[in-house]
Amino acid sequence: MNSARLAAGFIGAGNMGQALIAGLVNGGMAPERIGIAEPDSARATALQQRFRGLVALPAQALAAQAETLVLAVKPQQLPTLAPTLAAAVTGAKPLVVSVAAGISTEQLAGWLGPETRIVRAMPNTPALIGAGIAGLFAGKNAEPADRETAERLLGAVGATVWVDREEQMHAVTATSGSGPAYIFLMIEAMTEAATRLGLEPETARQLTLATAAGAARLAAESTESAAELRARVTSPGGTTERAIAVFGERGFADLVDAAMRAATERSRELGA
Numbered sequence: 001m002n003s004a005r006l007a008a009g010f011i012g013a014g015n016m017g018q019a020l021i022a023g024l025v026n027g028g029m030a031p032e033r034i035g036i037a038e039p040d041s042a043r044a045t046a047l048q049q050r051f052r053g054l055v056a057l058p059a060q061a062l063a064a065q066a067e068t069l070v071l072a073v074k075p076q077q078l079p080t081l082a083p084t085l086a087a088a089v090t091g092a093k094p095l096v097v098s099v100a101a102g103i104s105t106e107q108l109a110g111w112l113g114p115e116t117r118i119v120r121a122m123p124n125t126p127a128l129i130g131a132g133i134a135g136l137f138a139g140k141n142a143e144p145a146d147r148e149t150a151e152r153l154l155g156a157v158g159a160t161v162w163v164d165r166e167e168q169m170h171a172v173t174a175t176s177g178s179g180p181a182y183i184f185l186m187i188e189a190m191t192e193a194a195t196r197l198g199l200e201p202e203t204a205r206q207l208t209l210a211t212a213a214g215a216a217r218l219a220a221e222s223t224e225s226a227a228e229l230r231a232r233v234t235s236p237g238g239t240t241e242r243a244i245a246v247f248g249e250r251g252f253a254d255l256v257d258a259a260m261r262a263a264t265e266r267s268r269e270l271g272a
């Protein structure tokens with residue numbers, strides 16, 4: 001490893017870029033080993049004040065100096081931006097990790113060069129508090145060490161899972177990428193229903209949030225499946241049974257299935 005090189009360079013230091021930088025620094029990486037290329041100079045300066053020593057460079061210089069180059073700009077910016085990095089990437093050969101939704105490793109290799117080692121990641125917004133989960137896919141030139149590097153990078157802000165086929169990234173997007181919004185929707189609906197049932201809004205909010213967080217943690221830590229845990233709180237003739245029956249009558253599982261199919265379809269369209 002050439003110690004003069006930056007360990008990680010972020011093209012784009014918006015929400016996701018900043019979450020990853022914070023994760024790396026919290027995990028012990030010196031800000032001096034991290035670079036950003038960010039056109040919003042106020043944002044770049046604020047980040048350099050937050051992380052003393054963070055290096056700001058033009059995108060091409062960053063691509064030439066970073067061992068791992070993280071593409072964290074909006075997907076629609078990549079078709080114009082990525083080709084401008086091709087010469088630096090072909091020369092310096094960084095591992096490229098892209099978090100851009102819907103952009104395939106093949107498209108990236110088309111812009112950056114066919115030999116580029118690429119890992120694609122789909123993180124989610126709980127990464128902002130270190131509680132994310134990212135789906136990862138290794139492009140054809142990525143080596144085992146590249147997988148480890150990408151896993152460490154995304155692992156700094158949450159859990160990671162690998163998929164074997166790039167096509168599966170659409171399902172990852174529909175599950176964990178968009179998933180936080182489904183859970184927020186459930187939280188909104190339960191809070192509003194509880195308020196209509198007569199609780200103060202703040203009480204409704206507290207009860208709902210703690211229930212969502214507690215149920216998720218119980219499901220994660222238990223050896224029993226979610227279905228078994230649900231059956232356990234559903235006593236015959238009880239209140240939960242009555243509520244679950246209404247969910248069933250109104251087609252809750254079908255609704256979730258249709259919503260996630262729609263998200264998958266949209267992810268395919270965006271990548272087309």
Ligand SMILES: NC(=O)c1ccc[n+]([C@@H]2O[C@H](COP(=O)([O-])OP(=O)(O)OC[C@H]3O[C@@H](n4cnc5c(N)ncnc54)[C@H](OP(=O)(O)O)[C@@H]3O)[C@@H](O)[C@H]2O)c1
Pocket residue numbers: 011012013014015016017037038039040043059071072073074075077081099100101122123124125177
């Ligand atoms: N946020 C999420 O939950 C999430 C989840 C999964 C995947 N992602 C992916 O992560 C990527 C970034 O999302 P985000 O939410 O972090 O977006 P964002 O907050 O808009 O960040 C993108 C940053 O890149 C900068 N930028 C634009 N053009 C650039 C260029 N030519 N060179 C260098 N930097 C440039 C933008 O600056 P300006 O503001 O000045 O344009 C902005 O600061 C997207 O591809 C998205 O699909 C995000």
